[in-house]
Amino acid sequence: MNKKNKILPWEYSFPSIMLIGLIVVFPIIYTIYISFTNMNLYHWTDYEFIAFDNYRRALTKLDSGFMSALLTTIIWTVLNMVIQILAAYLIALGLNAKGLKLARLYKTLLMFPWAMPAYISILLWRVGIFNPQYGLLNKIRSALGFSSMDYLSENIPAFISCMVLNLWMALPFLIMMMDGALQSVDNSYYESARLDGGGWWAQNLYITIPSIKPILAPSIIMTTFTTFKQFDIIYLLTMQKGSLTGATLQTVITYAHQNAFVSNNYGLSSAVSIVIFGFIILFSLFVNRGIREEHV
Amino acid sequence: MKKMALVLCIAMTAAMVTGCSKNTDSVAAKQGNKEVLNPIRIWHDGDKAMIQLMEDHLNQALSDDGITVKFEQKSGLTDQIKLYGSDEVNGPDLYMYAHDSLGMFVEMGALAPITDVIDKNVYADMLPMTMKAGNYKDAQYLMPVYFETLLFIYNKDLWEGEVPSTTEELYSYMKNHTDATAGTYALVNQHSTAYNVAPLINGFGGFIINEQAKPGLNDKKTMEAIEYNKKFAELEADGDYNTVNALFKDGKAAAIIGGPWLISGVKEAKINYGIKSLCDFKLPNGNALVPYSGVQGVGVMKHAAETKKEAVEKVLKEIADPQLGIDLAENSRCAPANQKSYENPTVSKDEMIAAMRKTADIAQPMPNIPQMSVMWGPTESLLAAVNKSGKELNNVADEYQKQAETAIADMQ
Known part of the structure; x- marks a missing residue:
């Protein structure tokens, strides 16, 4: 390739690189810049460089609740992912069962929670399902003669409630991915397995799962990250301003929001964000390495 | 063809970069004429019908002075003022909002005391509670319009x-x-x-x-x-x-x-x-x-207090007019900040407004x-x-x- 041909592709892609730079890279660099300043309400325009002061304060904050928020986030991510993968796999298998009538209708209906705007879904669940006065769960309880219960006022029931809602909202994506992956598996493998006496378990363990794993890996990574940085469900169900429920659940992102972004201290908030950003990068390296090793 | 593609690429990049630039020149300095005083822009996040009533009242009252007032609704007004409060070109001249954000805007350096543009007599008839709400560090920053409890x-x-x-x-x-x-x-x-x-x-x-x-x-x-x-x-x-x-x-x-x-x-x-x-x-x-109590009041941006002092003074005087309070009470059932508005029987006999007026004597501004x-x-x-x-x-x-x-x- 001559010199001109080497440069030309860069020239063509320059606007796109600029755009990505402006939208993705610039905010990160600007956040890093702000994190080294004392930009806050009292120094709105006259902020100064204060070196690592904000990082020292951000790291002090890690002692006061960050570690428990991180632990909650890890438990939240692991539980959600395990249940989601298992449930989505079983449902996708069911949808691909031979002789299933109206399979397309079921698939369309299953997409519904995914298609709904998250904010609407969460508020619907909050009022329609979990509300102590109007919620479906309490209507059922009172029909059975039990007293009403506040599902969102204590941490463990609130965690389970958030998880159920997250599953409802996130499952359709994995079901769709698994459904697509299942359809790509050659039927002749199953016919051979049946001829060799392989049962349902053997077919799943030795044919289906190994065949769909490479196709599903990117979807699972994406869902893992979405679950890890989940904010909407926990915030809107339990800690929305003016509607606090009493639960004190905190994930890394809700912790960052509560401790940094309400203070109008942009220097400190940026430092906290960069520290959390570092944690997420470490998490992503860890997940990617795990996947790469599995492939090798 | 390749050259054309390259030219387009450069044009797109240039457009993208220049699109992000900010015009910081003063409008007054640019145009150097009196017309730039108009309109007086007031940012708010209030009820449309009520704001329309205020806009009509002010424009009618100020038509002889050649002043036009334009209310502009902004969602997330606090954040908008953080971004544009000190921006003479893109920001507002005045804003109308609940009083509890006042300290934040003053500390950011966005506001001027209203006493920089008007005499204290203009707001002498306002309920003391509403004046207290608009006072920060012993300076009066808000002209109260109405309140809620x-x-x-x-x-x-x-x-x-x-x-x-x-x-x-x-x-x-x-x-x-x-x-x-x-x-x-x-x-x-x-x-x-x-x-x-x-x-x-x-x-x-x-x-x-x-x-x-x-x-x-x-x-x-x-x-x-x-x-x-x-x-x-x-x-x-x-x-x-x-x-x-x-x-x-x-x-x-x-x-x-x-x-x-x-x-x-x-x-x-x-x-x-x-x-x-x-x-x-x-x-x-x-x-x-x-x-x-929550008081809705009008604050003046620093730049407007300097460059549009006369116009802002007239606008604030009209906002303090008891008749505006009466109109707001009759049409939107707001409790006026001006005590004189309550001399009107329709206002004083309204059960809800009367209850809020009574509470105003004891209520604490947020x-x-x-x-x-x-x-x-x-x-x-x-x-x-x-x-x-x-x-x-x-x-x-x-x-x-x-x-x-x-x-x-x-x-x-």
Whole structure:
């Protein structure tokens, strides 16, 4: 390739690189810049460089609740992912069962929670399902003669409630991915397995799962990250301003929001964000390495 | 073809970069003529019909002076003012908003005291409470327009007998007329929302945050009030805004503590409602309930006070006109800040406005210091922990006090 041909592709892609730079890279660099300043309400325009002061304060904050928020986030991510993968796999298998009538209708209906705007879904669940006065769960309880219960006022029931809602909202994506992956598996493998006496378990363990794993890996990574940085469900169900429920659940992102972004201290908030950003990068390296090793 | 593609690429990049640039030249300096004084732009996030009424009133009154006022609605007004408050070209000249953000805007350096453009006599007739709301560090920054306070709103068809005049009588009534299993309540309230519990906290002599920016969540009197609120909370359903409103509008609650913003929905639900001022209820300590008040006022941006002083002065004078208060009261049922507006019989006879006017003599304006913005979270977390999670107040008050102190320290 001559010199001109080497440069030309860069020239063509320059606007796109600029755009990505402006939208993705610039905010990160600007956040890093702000994190080294004392930009806050009292120094709105006259902020100064204060070196690592904000990082020292951000790291002090890690002692006061960050570690428990991180632990909650890890438990939240692991539980959600395990249940989601298992449930989505079983449902996708069911949808691909031979002789299933109206399979397309079921698939369309299953997409519904995914298609709904998250904010609407969460508020619907909050009022329609979990509300102590109007919620479906309490209507059922009172029909059975039990007293009403506040599902969102204590941490463990609130965690389970958030998880159920997250599953409802996130499952359709994995079901769709698994459904697509299942359809790509050659039927002749199953016919051979049946001829060799392989049962349902053997077919799943030795044919289906190994065949769909490479196709599903990117979807699972994406869902893992979405679950890890989940904010909407926990915030809107339990800690929305003016509607606090009493639960004190905190994930890394809700912790960052509560401790940094309400203070109008942009220097400190940026430092906290960069520290959390570092944690997420470490998490992503860890997940990617795990996947790469599995492939090798 | 390749050259054409390259030219297009360069043009796109240039357009993208220049599109992000900011025009910082003063409009006045650019055009150098008097026309640039128009229009006077006022940012707000209020009700459209009410703002239209204000705009029409001001433009009619100022037409002889050649001044045009243009109200522009902005969602997330606080953030918009943070971004554009000091921007003469893209930002507003004035803004109209609730007074509790005042300290934040002043500390950011966006506002000028209104005394830089008008004489004190212009606002001499305003209710003292509304003036206090717009005062920060001994300087007057807001010209008050109208105010809101919480009210006791009851369903005349459901409430039995007279509405009590003490909180203890009210509690007895609630105990006798609440059946949570059947889903019927005597009174509902957002019992874990700081704004709704403030009447008790203030009445007991406690405070959420004082003028020296000290949080008072573990103050003895605040704790007494929270403990007292708890026994009411047990009879007031979930306390969530949507739930309590729905219960009242569905006729499952005989009364609700809420603001004037509830009235349109209550009317739509065809509730035969009555209103009582919260200051008509006496606490066991003999004090009345002391709700917070929220005052909507107009503030002046620093640049407008310098470059458009005359026009801004005339606009503020018109905003202080008692007739504007009367128009707002008659059309939008706002409680005017100007005392003279209440001389009008339509205003003084309106049950809701009269109740708010009565409350104004005792109500405390929400604190307008910037630190208040971080107090809602810890205060409501404490209330929810006590009222919803059943935590012992003595065990958690210090924890949330510490949380509030940390949040305040984090602002610096």
